[in-house]
Amino acid sequence: MMLDSRSIPGDSSEEDFEWEEVDVPQQIHETNPELELQLEGPAPRANIEITLHPGTKKDDSKKAAAAAARAERILRTGTHKVHTVCLLANARVRNKWLNDEVLHARLLSLTPLHLHNGFALIHKSREPDHNKRGRLFEAAVTRLAEWWTSTFFSVLPTGHIKNRTFDENERDLALRGNAIFEDEESDDGERIRSPNSLMKHALMQTGSRDTSAQLFTALCRALDIPARLVVSLQSVPWQSSVGKPKFKISEKGRPSSRQKGKERARDTDGLSQDSDFEGAKEINSQSPAEVLGDTSPGKASAQAKGKGKAQPVIKLRKTKRYSENRASTRAPFDPTVTPPVFWTEVFSRADGRWLPVDPIRGFVNKRHVFDPSAENSFRSGVPQENRMTYVVALEEDGFGRDVTARYAKDYTAKVAKVQGVGIGRRKEWWDSVVQLVTRPYRLQRDDTEDTELHNHQLTEGMPTILAGFKGHPLYVLSRHLRREEVIDPPVELGKFRGEPVYPRSSVISLKAAENWMRQGRVVREGCQPMKMVKQRAVTIGRKREMELALEKARTDSHGGDGQEDMQGLYAKSQTELYKPQPVIDGKVPKNDFGNIDLYVPSMLPEGSIHIPFKGIAKVAKRLGFDYAEAVTGFEFRNRRAIPVIEGIVVAEENETIIVEAYLEAENDAEEKAHAKRLDQVHKRWIRLVQGLRIRDRLRRQYASNTDDATPQHWLDTHNAEAHQGEQQPGGYLTTADDVVKPFHLPKDQHTVLPSSLLSSTTGDDGAEIDEAVPERSGAAVSYTHPRDSPLHFAQDVQMGEVSADLPSRRSNVMPKSMRELAEDDLKRQASEIAPSDEPERRPRSTPAARTMKGGRVKMLMKSGTNTPSKGNSSIERKNGKKRIREDSDSASEDDHIDNAASTRDGNSSKGNPPTTGRVLRPRPQKNAAKLREEAELERAFRRAIAE
DNA sequence: GTGTCTCACATCGCTTTGTCAGCA
DNA sequence: CTGCTGACTTTGCGATGTGAGACA
Numbered sequence: 001m002m003l004d005s006r007s008i009p010g011d012s013s014e015e016d017f018e019w020e021e022v023d024v025p026q027q028i029h030e031t032n033p034e035l036e037l038q039l040e041g042p043a044p045r046a047n048i049e050i051t052l053h054p055g056t057k058k059d060d061s062k063k064a065a066a067a068a069a070r071a072e073r074i075l076r077t078g079t080h081k082v083h084t085v086c087l088l089a090n091a092r093v094r095n096k097w098l099n100d101e102v103l104h105a106r107l108l109s110l111t112p113l114h115l116h117n118g119f120a121l122i123h124k125s126r127e128p129d130h131n132k133r134g135r136l137f138e139a140a141v142t143r144l145a146e147w148w149t150s151t152f153f154s155v156l157p158t159g160h161i162k163n164r165t166f167d168e169n170e171r172d173l174a175l176r177g178n179a180i181f182e183d184e185e186s187d188d189g190e191r192i193r194s195p196n197s198l199m200k201h202a203l204m205q206t207g208s209r210d211t212s213a214q215l216f217t218a219l220c221r222a223l224d225i226p227a228r229l230v231v232s233l234q235s236v237p238w239q240s241s242v243g244k245p246k247f248k249i250s251e252k253g254r255p256s257s258r259q260k261g262k263e264r265a266r267d268t269d270g271l272s273q274d275s276d277f278e279g280a281k282e283i284n285s286q287s288p289a290e291v292l293g294d295t296s297p298g299k300a301s302a303q304a305k306g307k308g309k310a311q312p313v314i315k316l317r318k319t320k321r322y323s324e325n326r327a328s329t330r331a332p333f334d335p336t337v338t339p340p341v342f343w344t345e346v347f348s349r350a351d352g353r354w355l356p357v358d359p360i361r362g363f364v365n366k367r368h369v370f371d372p373s374a375e376n377s378f379r380s381g382v383p384q385e386n387r388m389t390y391v392v393a394l395e396e397d398g399f400g401r402d403v404t405a406r407y408a409k410d411y412t413a414k415v416a417k418v419q420g421v422g423i424g425r426r427k428e429w430w431d432s433v434v435q436l437v438t439r440p441y442r443l444q445r446d447d448t449e450d451t452e453l454h455n456h457q458l459t460e461g462m463p464t465i466l467a468g469f470k471g472h473p474l475y476v477l478s479r480h481l482r483r484e485e486v487i488d489p490p491v492e493l494g495k496f497r498g499e500p501v502y503p504r505s506s507v508i509s510l511k512a513a514e515n516w517m518r519q520g521r522v523v524r525e526g527c528q529p530m531k532m533v534k535q536r537a538v539t540i541g542r543k544r545e546m547e548l549a550l551e552k553a554r555t556d557s558h559g560g561d562g563q564e565d566m567q568g569l570y571a572k573s574q575t576e577l578y579k580p581q582p583v584i585d586g587k588v589p590k591n592d593f594g595n596i597d598l599y600v601p602s603m604l605p606e607g608s609i610h611i612p613f614k615g616i617a618k619v620a621k622r623l624g625f626d627y628a629e630a631v632t633g634f635e636f637r638n639r640r641a642i643p644v645i646e647g648i649v650v651a652e653e654n655e656t657i658i659v660e661a662y663l664e665a666e667n668d669a670e671e672k673a674h675a676k677r678l679d680q681v682h683k684r685w686i687r688l689v690q691g692l693r694i695r696d697r698l699r700r701q702y703a704s705n706t707d708d709a710t711p712q713h714w715l716d717t718h719n720a721e722a723h724q725g726e727q728q729p730g731g732y733l734t735t736a737d738d739v740v741k742p743f744h745l746p747k748d749q750h751t752v753l754p755s756s757l758l759s760s761t762t763g764d765d766g767a768e769i770d771e772a773v774p775e776r777s778g779a780a781v782s783y784t785h786p787r788d789s790p791l792h793f794a795q796d797v798q799m800g801e802v803s804a805d806l807p808s809r810r811s812n813v814m815p816k817s818m819r820e821l822a823e824d825d826l827k828r829q830a831s832e833i834a835p836s837d838e839p840e841r842r843p844r845s846t847p848a849a850r851t852m853k854g855g856r857v858k859m860l861m862k863s864g865t866n867t868p869s870k871g872n873s874s875i876e877r878k879n880g881k882k883r884i885r886e887d888s889d890s891a892s893e894d895d896h897i898d899n900a901a902s903t904r905d906g907n908s909s910k911g912n913p914p915t916t917g918r919v920l921r922p923r924p925q926k927n928a929a930k931l932r933e934e935a936e937l938e939r940a941f942r943r944a945i946a947e
Numbered sequence: 948g949t950g951t952c953t954c955a956c957a958t959c960g961c962t963t964t965g966t967c968a969g970c971a
Numbered sequence: 972c973t974g975c976t977g978a979c980t981t982t983g984c985g986a987t988g989t990g991a992g993a994c995a
Contacts, residue, residue: 465951483985518963536984538962543983593964634963639982641963 076166080238085433087161088392088400091231091342092437094214095394098229100195104222107202110152111219115144119223122350133350141225141346141357142364148216149362152205155336159190159208162385163234209335209360213342216359221396226347228354228393230403232370234341237387336360339372339386345393345403352448354393356407370407389415390430392437400437401446402430405453412457413468462494462501469496476504484510484569486531510569520600521575529568540639583607586651588628596628596649609655611662612647619662625654 097103108116118140127133164172190208192198201207202215213229220227340361345354355365363369372386391404408415439446463469469477477499478487488508492500510530513523537543580596581589583605590596597603604610610630620627633644650658 467951482987514963534985536962538983539964540982541964542962591964595964631964636962637980639962639980640965643964 076236077238079166079169079236081429084233084235084390084430087231087233087235088390088433088437091229091233091392091394092398092400094192095217095229096398097192097195097198098214098218098221099396100198100218103195103199103202103218106199107215107219108222110202110205111144111223112147115140115147116223118143119225130350134348137348137350138355138365141355142362144219144223145216145357145359145362145364148212148219148359153212153215153359154206155209155212155360156190156207157335160210160335161234161341163387164236166236166238169236209340210342212360213340213344213358216357217344220344220346220357226349226396228345228347228395230343230345230356230391230393232341232386232388232407233390233392234387235389237389339370339388341386343370347445352445353452354403354445354449367406368409371409373409392434394437395439397439398437399439400434401449402434403449403453405456410460410463410468412460412472412474413463413465462496466496469501472504474504475501476507477501481507482509483533484531486510486569486571488530488571508571510571512567512569516570516572516575517578517597518599520578520602521572522578523570523575527570527574530571530574531569532566533569535567538636538639539641578603580605583651586654587626588649588651590628593631593643594628595631595643595645598630598632598646598649604649607652608649609652610647610649611655611659613662614647616658616662617648619665620648620650620654620658623658623661625650625658627658 119137122133122136122140124133127136190211192201192211192214198211198215198218201211207215217227217229340358344357344359346357347354356367356370357364358366358369361369370391371388373388388404388408390402391407392400393403394400404415405411458474462475463472466477469475470480475493476487477496479499481487485507487502487506489506490500490502491506493503494501511519516523535546537546580603583589584607588596588608589605596605598610601610612630617627617629627648627650629645630647630649631643632646634641635644636642
């Protein structure tokens with residue numbers, strides 16, 4: 001590109017520069033393959049070509065994958081929650097059934113008497129020592145459990161609740177989607193539909209281990225021992241990784257992608273599991289490859305080998321039976337040996353505590369035997385069928401308590417984290433679920449139990465994994481300390497892999513001096529910061545400040561360290577309450593910004609007061625008092641901190657005067673606002689009324705002079721020429737306005753007749769009409785046109801007809817102002833006599849009036865009060881129009897007369913019958929009193945608007 | 948071969964005192 | 972002319988949560 005001074009014409013400022021010719025390569029080759037640039041300059045005719053290659057889709061796919069992962073996570077979490085709640089509800093229903101009296105009676109009848117007596121003999125009177133009583137009770141429970149386990153109830157290997165991972169369920173659902181209803185009975189879950197089902201199992205003395213535990217609980221209750229049904233909810237884990245076999249190193253060498261390798265690893269893993277675990281076979285038999293009938297050698301399973309392309313559902317059943325047969329051979333998964341999902345807690349009255357009882361394995365008072373995590377250690381490689389996350393104990397009254405801490409090993413280190421402790425929302429959710437089943441009031445034993453559970457956590461011991469220390473209530477590692485946390489005093493409790501372990505109680509949180517100020521505290525003089533951290537700059541101002549400081553530091557040290565800005569953090573113990581400068585001579589101390597910091601009430605200076613009213617600063621300023629606006633906090637928008645100002649701080653002695661002045665100003669402002677509002681209301685009313693009047697007048701004029709006021713009618717008129725005599729002049733009446741009466745406003749105050757306008761041709765009304773209905777009027781409105789208008793003829797004819805009918809109105813048709821109308825009204829008021837009878841009689845003289853009924857009377861009432869002129873034919877015309885509607889269902893004779901009247905009045909030679917097919921009921925006739933009342937109301941209204 | 952650690956990415960929470968045009 | 976009000980814009984960093992993969 002070459003720059004030439006000639007190429008910059010007429011720029012004097014540019015003339016100061018000496019332009020130099022330089023050689024520029026004709027083409028610029030961009031090294032970036034994605035952006036090719038060819039510049040086009042004036043001298044060497046190089047073209048500018050910008051080629052933008054669309055970026056690789058990598059990012060998009062990444063995004064999509066992330067979105068999918070997120071959606072899946074939400075789904076997993078949701079599923080986990082719903083499943084947990086359902087399982088809890090299920091346990092509650094079972095727990096309720098365990099109170100069935102018939103079930104109790106049946107169980108008691110099946111229990112040997114000596115076991116009954118074992119409990120009956122434990123009594124204060126026989127054994128005063130409660131410790132001994134406690135031991136006796138425990139022994140009795142042990143005997144009962146032993147009898148139940150060894151003699152009475154035989155546990156079936158299937159039918160109990162098992163834990164399943166999200167993926168397993170997904171696969172299962174995908175498989176059984178169509179057959180889920182037909183296949184109901186094939187489900188391996190034991191079906192207990194009522195207490196009767198439980199009773200059946202009690203009589204058969206057999207069932208799943210869940211049923212065993214439930215029946216044992218019922219038996220305890222029958223024996224009058226407070227017993228809880230304890231359930232470890234086996235909900236779908238929310239973590240995606242749970243139950244997934246990990247990626248094998250041996251898979252690495254495969255030519256396929258890692259993901260595929262992982263999938264295959266999972267598949268083959270499933271295979272290996274399949275051979276030795278009944279639960280796993282279900283999962284494996286439902287693997288997607290099989291579902292899809294994929295028999296490729298790479299994915300073909302050992303099981304699939306012999307089964308060819310059988311339907312998945314059938315396969316499921318077959319494999320299940322197969323596994324059931326083999327289940328008994330698998331000792332490690334024997335449900336009578338492994339930790340259960342349901343068990344019992346009995347309350348030892350003597351000890352005042354709950355004893356766990358495992359009626360399947362015959363354990364009593366051994367809380368550690370229920371956590372399956374220890375059991376799994378020797379079963380590595382198989383999916384867990386029991387995961388302890390939530391353990392709920394349900395009492396006879398249906399209320400429950402979360403007793404996970406009693407049974408879970410490493411509760412605080414592991415299980416609590418799965419429950420969501422410290423994570424926030426999930427823990428919140430679980431708390432809310434527990435709250436649903438918690439007794440609304442507390443018993444003493446609840447408090448005792450809480451203490452016990454708390455002690456369990458305290459005596460749990462140090463975590464064995466690093467993650468266990470994270471958020472542990474007792475222990476902390478310095479690596480897990482937060483930015484603003486420090487350990488003080490650093491008392492070592494022990495070591496974890498060479499790292500010192502400190503008590504959580506030694507952790508104290510620090511704040512920067514500024515942040516302490518926001519709490520109304522200042523760092524004591526001479527205190528050294530306990531920790532130095534990198535300063536954060538969030539707002540633009542702060543950032544600039546930091547940059548300047550950094551720049552200054554660089555220049556000072558000549559490009560030396562350029563170290564980042566560090567800030568010191570202080571502990572609360574290093575601070576003291578901030579004491580602002582007092583108010584002296586009514587002068588309020590202010591900060592650099594001219595206001596006062598008032599983040600906490602203690603920051604209010606001595607001798608001052610905070611008046612938190614909006615707009616009070618103006619008052620204080622007007623009165624000339626010293627004041628400071630109170631900054632009570634900040635809002636953050638657009639990388640800026642915006643101070644929140646709430647009122648002012650003034651000297652105490654000025655408070656009364658300022659507040660009084662403020663209230664006064666408020667009152668004034670309120671009054672002003674009220675007056676303004678009133679004014680607006682009046683204006684709006686006036687506008688409305690005037691608008692209605694104009695509308696009414698226009699309608700009367702066009703309705704009376706001719707009925708072809710609408711384009712529709714214009715059409716009708718022309719159509720009617722073909723079949724004259726059929727159409728009625730009231731075509732206008734079929735519009736909505738005729739059906740829906742607008743409002744009982746004085747409708748003929750501005751009685752402006754076309755004739756008057758014709759005579760004057762000018763004037764407000766003429767303009768108005770012209771403006772309001774320029775086209776609508778058609779020939780009928782042509783009176784506003786000059787005489788040479790093509791519509792002149794129609795106008796003449798029309799007006800001639802009208803004039804014949806309206807002799808008296810002619811002279812009094814000028815538009816009136818609101819004031820004039822009011823005056824008229826006053827005059828009328830003075831001269832008004834018998835308003836109801838008089839007008840009714842008078843119009844009867846005209847044929848049109850004779851046909852009028854209720855509606856007519858009313859209208860006449862109005863006209864009589866509104867205008868001094870009598871025999872107002874325009875009104876009659878209007879009434880006539882109205883009459884058509886109102887009298888449509890009255891005698892046909894009336895209709896004829898009416899037609900005749902409207903024919904004449906409407907200046908139409910076509911005596912058409914009413915075109916409307918509507919059937920309208922006449923308005924009921926009003927009596928004189930009612931009419932008078934209405935008239936009075938109307939006058940009042942008119943007076944109001946005349947003002 | 949599993950449990951634990953590490954890394955990458957997502958999400959949350961902290962941050963702490965403007966400017967300008969339009970209108971009354 | 973003055974003073975008030977509302978629109979403007981949507982950051983960025985560290986801590987922490989989450990999940991996948993590596994490794995002891």
